[in-house]
Amino acid sequence: MRLYTFTITPNNRKVEAFVRHFDLDVDIHLVSFKDKETQSPAFLAINPMGKVPALTDGDFRLWESNAILTYLATKFPQTGALPADARGRADVDRWLHWQSCHLIPAIGALKTGTETDVATVTPLLRILEQQLAGRDYMLGTLTVVDFAISAYLMTKLGRQLDYSACPHVAAWVERMGGLKGFVATQVKAL
């Protein structure tokens, strides 16, 4: 298995951190944007979107960070990072979709400058706060959901959000940042 990644961005870091946290038998390949590697015919054959992260497993080619996370957790069940029962799995899907459909657009708007008020993300942080009350991790134990969401709050922009009403979220981001995989992928944050 080979992971194509560019560590510094949260879309990539969350997957690479997962691989490194659990010491998964995955070859990590850092792509070179300088050399336009993601636009090369060889890479476009892996991901026609020309984006990382991407994963190859034999002749299987997978892209989209959340799909890669759940695939890895399925292939390496020893991680215990993906509930097997229907409700647990639906719970994972719920939060992965929430991250893509709600958190990313809100943070993305701040990043591009179409929104300048960091308070626009606060209602979403409050949703996380509610979920994390009484839990160390989003679903109780460490799952792909924690990797999928926390990586965005560890960025330079993520750290500028207002956590004053969300102490559980702040503590969780701190806890996640201390995990082996996130320590190993600590580079100058975006």
Ligand SMILES: N[C@@H](CCC(=O)N[C@@H](CS)C(=O)NCC(=O)O)C(=O)O
């Ligand atoms: N939704 C995708 C986003 C992937 C993505 O946007 N990757 C960026 C880096 S964070 C990229 O490869 N950009 C290069 C480009 O667009 O040329 C995911 O979660 O994997």
